[in-house]
Amino acid sequence: MGTTGLSIGQVAERTGLSVHALRFYEREGILANPVRRDPGGRRVYGEDDVEWLTLCVILRASGMPLPAIRQYTEMVRRGDGNEEERLALLCLHRERVTAQIDQLSRCLDLINHKVGVYEDIVDRGGAGHECVAPPSSENRPGRAERS
16 A cells, blocks of 8 residues: 555544445545545545544534535535634534533433432342342343332
């Protein structure tokens, strides 16, 4: 491959995306720059591609839908002059992520409360249990907790 380019496998390893996902992102117009090809037709990526894909992985992991990532990509491709649009898109996504964090925080508070309730019950029973998965018979469907 040479020192200036990375193979699709190397980029997959560095970004955590599968080779299939990288090809999908390319087809869907998620890459900021066209993927170069070597004389044999194999994809050749650069450090800029890895940085861009890392950003896309983070945006995707935070719940940004692919159409919004594509829209952001298109704005970046157009170059300077649309920073207000980029800012608006990212601010909207930040609001969604913040709302998700708030919701997860409330969920965690409830889970922590329930853990405390059961730790008290277990402690009163004399057993010194830590937070572990219940026996498999407890994991059966229909065994919903009632307290």
